[in-house]
Amino acid sequence: MESESLNSEVLAAEAAVDAAAEVEAETPPAVAAGPERKRKKGGLKRGENLIGWLYISPMIVGILVFTAIPLIMSIISIFYHWTGSVGLFDPETTWVGFGNIKSIFGGLEAETYWKAVLHTFVYAIQLPVGLVIGLFLALAMNRNMKGVQTFRVLYYLPGVMSVVAVTIVWQALFKGDGYINGALGLIGIKPFGWLTTKVGAALTVNLLLIWKGVGYTALMFVAGLQSVSTDQIEAAKIDGASSWTILLKITVPALYPILFYLFVTGLMGALQMFNEPYILLGDGYGPGKIGMTAVGFVYDQFGQNDLGLASVGAWVLAFMIFVVTAIQMYVDKKREAD
Amino acid sequence: MEEILQEAEEREELSAVAEGPAPVKPKRRIKPGLIGNIIVTILLSLGAVIMLFPFLWMVLATFKPGTEIYSDALFPKEWQVSSYAEMWKWCDRNMDGGFIRGFFNSVLTTVPVVAIQIVVSAFAAYAFAKLDFKGKNIMFLLMLATMMIPFSVIMLPQAWLYGQMHLTRGPLAIMIPKFFGAVGTVFFLRQFFYSIPDSISEAARLDGAGYTRTFISVLLPLVMPAIATQAILSFIGNWNDFLGPMLFVRDKHWFTLPLLVNRLNNGGGSLLEVPRALAASLISLVPIVVVFAVFQKKIVGSIVFSAVKG
Numbered sequence: 001m002e003s004e005s006l007n008s009e010v011l012a013a014e015a016a017v018d019a020a021a022e023v024e025a026e027t028p029p030a031v032a033a034g035p036e037r038k039r040k041k042g043g044l045k046r047g048e049n050l051i052g053w054l055y056i057s058p059m060i061v062g063i064l065v066f067t068a069i070p071l072i073m074s075i076i077s078i079f080y081h082w083t084g085s086v087g088l089f090d091p092e093t094t095w096v097g098f099g100n101i102k103s104i105f106g107g108l109e110a111e112t113y114w115k116a117v118l119h120t121f122v123y124a125i126q127l128p129v130g131l132v133i134g135l136f137l138a139l140a141m142n143r144n145m146k147g148v149q150t151f152r153v154l155y156y157l158p159g160v161m162s163v164v165a166v167t168i169v170w171q172a173l174f175k176g177d178g179y180i181n182g183a184l185g186l187i188g189i190k191p192f193g194w195l196t197t198k199v200g201a202a203l204t205v206n207l208l209l210i211w212k213g214v215g216y217t218a219l220m221f222v223a224g225l226q227s228v229s230t231d232q233i234e235a236a237k238i239d240g241a242s243s244w245t246i247l248l249k250i251t252v253p254a255l256y257p258i259l260f261y262l263f264v265t266g267l268m269g270a271l272q273m274f275n276e277p278y279i280l281l282g283d284g285y286g287p288g289k290i291g292m293t294a295v296g297f298v299y300d301q302f303g304q305n306d307l308g309l310a311s312v313g314a315w316v317l318a319f320m321i322f323v324v325t326a327i328q329m330y331v332d333k334k335r336e337a338d
Numbered sequence: 339m340e341e342i343l344q345e346a347e348e349r350e351e352l353s354a355v356a357e358g359p360a361p362v363k364p365k366r367r368i369k370p371g372l373i374g375n376i377i378v379t380i381l382l383s384l385g386a387v388i389m390l391f392p393f394l395w396m397v398l399a400t401f402k403p404g405t406e407i408y409s410d411a412l413f414p415k416e417w418q419v420s421s422y423a424e425m426w427k428w429c430d431r432n433m434d435g436g437f438i439r440g441f442f443n444s445v446l447t448t449v450p451v452v453a454i455q456i457v458v459s460a461f462a463a464y465a466f467a468k469l470d471f472k473g474k475n476i477m478f479l480l481m482l483a484t485m486m487i488p489f490s491v492i493m494l495p496q497a498w499l500y501g502q503m504h505l506t507r508g509p510l511a512i513m514i515p516k517f518f519g520a521v522g523t524v525f526f527l528r529q530f531f532y533s534i535p536d537s538i539s540e541a542a543r544l545d546g547a548g549y550t551r552t553f554i555s556v557l558l559p560l561v562m563p564a565i566a567t568q569a570i571l572s573f574i575g576n577w578n579d580f581l582g583p584m585l586f587v588r589d590k591h592w593f594t595l596p597l598l599v600n601r602l603n604n605g606g607g608s609l610l611e612v613p614r615a616l617a618a619s620l621i622s623l624v625p626i627v628v629v630f631a632v633f634q635k636k637i638v639g640s641i642v643f644s645a646v647k648g
Binding site for chain 2: 047048049050051052053055056058059060061062063065066067068069070071073074077084087137140141143144145146147151152153154155156157158160161162163164165166168169170171172173175177178179182183185186211215216219220221222223224226227258271272274275279294295298299301302307310311314315317318321322325
């Protein structure tokens, strides 16, 4: 569900945006075509209704049972002290009104929660860095030379690997007496607390995320580069523009839609960060609880038996994600209109 | 035009952007752009070493004795397989059923799940793309809406709900919900069904085939490549999934490999734990490496596809 299923998730998210536009575009013609189709197919219409519903019914049942019900429970639980050991409507589950909300906004849990949100953003620093590295990688991988295909695959490899497995490797590598400090020692750098200081942990997680994600970013940019206009670049060359100018004035603007898409989907993924810091820093969340992200806070309430508080934390996070989605939809619509 | 291109290529690596599909080049004494290509190849190779180094270190580390694992030597002084033996023994002692059991659990919760999920999703995708029925648009919007809900909002109520359904004692909590299809897959496949002209299915219908028959024997073969891509991506995602199984599988007898490996690692404290966790991690990566090696073109292609669409 997390960044591991990056591909399918990204594809899905992307398809969803497409579909949203499509539904809008599609609805009026469908209505208009209604009577005509009916005439054409005549008596089959009722059969089509039945078959259509039959085919989508598992999907709909699944959504109602496994998404809609938990969703409603999540909303209701905001107002309850719900331990999760009994039902939401059990007498033991007590009404707290705005108690949980107050707790997050300025109350008992505020410090823990907002620190977790801050940590989440600390782990998002890798996003712009990864985009820049990915762009340069893509420019290199877009050359017409032997072996680029191999490079594209190799750089992407860490992205499909089990997050648990690769994070454990990073943990072993970045340990105080691990290989990285050993190697740094050879060039005279003192051992650094990669996992035992807050800065070190933030750095290690960010590096891990860049390492995992940069191949995917590069591949997306490579695909985008195929559509950059060659005429424009040649014209600029004849005019004596430097390669740097061409990159900044022609190539990057042409890649803007993909850049924006990668940034938005990357941000949504980053806001839901959990796996890497949690596995790397463990159940104790590391120094200063730096490993606890917003999702980590929600997860932690599972052990603390406070599902109502978890719901508030999750909904604040969801609200941030909705804002990002809204901005994306607005920008996409504006671009389409232009 | 070609000459300009060649010249440009020589001048600076970035100009390769302009090239697009490779032009057919006549034979020349010195290949233009060769120097740039060599430099870029060297740089990309250095980068590839960084990308692959953790895997290389990991493989070598599993053959080191525990005391050597934190040394700055890359290769083991003395090759040995005690990490694997230790890991195996630990699993036998602590995971009732052993490592094999964890592997089996991972296979059980991915292969059949992905198969059923894809079939169910394909039917829904076909209905949304090609059939005309009442309430279609509303149902489609409903699905669209569920994609907006972050997992963190529903994960704890889900965990409670699955507990009530007695699913968390076994592997069923990470299997049954997926039998009802995946919204993302439905959207993805729907695009492909959309691109098939109506005339094809109508021809089949005129020949007397019913909806189901038309779907299975005419349309399904046409979208098979897309279905295969989705199945591969879904397999990788399910195999690697961590947070879901951690919340929904409460009995260690049913731990999947990521859960087992994480338990083995135990926060990465001691010299005893790390080598055996690395050994188990390495084995857990093998199926993904195999799938990736076999289907790399498809996987990379799906990214290019999404980029072009996006």
